[in-house]
Amino acid sequence: MPDDLPGYLAANRRLWDRWTHVHKDARFYDLDGFRQGLSRLGAVEREALGDVAGKTLLHLQCHFGLDTLLWARAGAQVTGVDFSDEAVALARTLADETGLPARFVASDLYDLPRVLDERFDVVFTSYGVLTWLPDLDRWAAVVARFLKPGGTFFIVEFHPLLGTFSEEGAPFHYSYFRQDAPDRYEEHASYADAEAAVNLPSYTWNHSLGAVVTALVQAGLRIEYVREHPFTVDSGAAFLAEQAPGRYVLREHPPTVPLMFSIRATR
Numbered sequence: 001m002p003d004d005l006p007g008y009l010a011a012n013r014r015l016w017d018r019w020t021h022v023h024k025d026a027r028f029y030d031l032d033g034f035r036q037g038l039s040r041l042g043a044v045e046r047e048a049l050g051d052v053a054g055k056t057l058l059h060l061q062c063h064f065g066l067d068t069l070l071w072a073r074a075g076a077q078v079t080g081v082d083f084s085d086e087a088v089a090l091a092r093t094l095a096d097e098t099g100l101p102a103r104f105v106a107s108d109l110y111d112l113p114r115v116l117d118e119r120f121d122v123v124f125t126s127y128g129v130l131t132w133l134p135d136l137d138r139w140a141a142v143v144a145r146f147l148k149p150g151g152t153f154f155i156v157e158f159h160p161l162l163g164t165f166s167e168e169g170a171p172f173h174y175s176y177f178r179q180d181a182p183d184r185y186e187e188h189a190s191y192a193d194a195e196a197a198v199n200l201p202s203y204t205w206n207h208s209l210g211a212v213v214t215a216l217v218q219a220g221l222r223i224e225y226v227r228e229h230p231f232t233v234d235s236g237a238a239f240l241a242e243q244a245p246g247r248y249v250l251r252e253h254p255p256t257v258p259l260m261f262s263i264r265a266t267r
Helices: 005-023 031-035 043-049 066-073 085-098 109-114 136-146 209-218
Strands: 056-059 077-082 102-106 120-126 147-158 183-187 200-204 222-229 240-244 247-250 260-266
Touching: 005 085, 005 200, 031 066, 031 085, 043 120, 043 147, 043 260, 056 066, 066 077, 066 085, 066 102, 077 085, 085 102, 109 136, 120 136, 136 147, 136 209, 147 209, 209 222, 209 260
Parallel strands: 056 077, 056 120, 077 102, 120 147
Antiparallel strands: 147 260, 183 200, 222 260, 240 247
């Protein structure tokens, strides 16, 4: 690990604190629609987890808890975790506003075993989470630590192949494989609001699909399936085109490469 890893992670936390204030008003998240009962949970995760009523569910890297609260609305007993104090504060406010029972914990993911001491029926994480983590083995160990025997882990995530594309759409501009030094970006706005003035750096790591699967297996999880999807739910890149509502493919060559993947595993 690079010696300046704490600095990278601190910079990312500052960015997500700032993004929280942008995202609470962004059309992308549509909090007004959420308050009126609309759901943004995707078909991939709803099909994978099915009926969660009465199940305990831990949502890792939950941002400001919108999807966490949607799982609560579906009947799960939810706990959301995020490293941004601002995001957790907003999540708690939304829970209070809507009356949805939910617990939110401010913690770095790797420190979570020192904060929580219980296990869950479901551990869930989704969409743009792994790239912020420098160490997948420690991540997978956290997943296994909090999963009950027989419990289900599910992740739906942007495919690491998509992480090789440049902002202009050129593939293999960035490495498919994890590098010790993170990729540095200047975040002038947000994926959720292109007009927001942010102007902060971010530091990310791309992880191959093989590395994700291997980390989970070595942590003791049994993989039920790995699926690759030729579409994504993210509309932020200019080289993507909308194929159907909320479903985006490569503008030039649809659907020739995977843009998302999902994994379901048990302990």
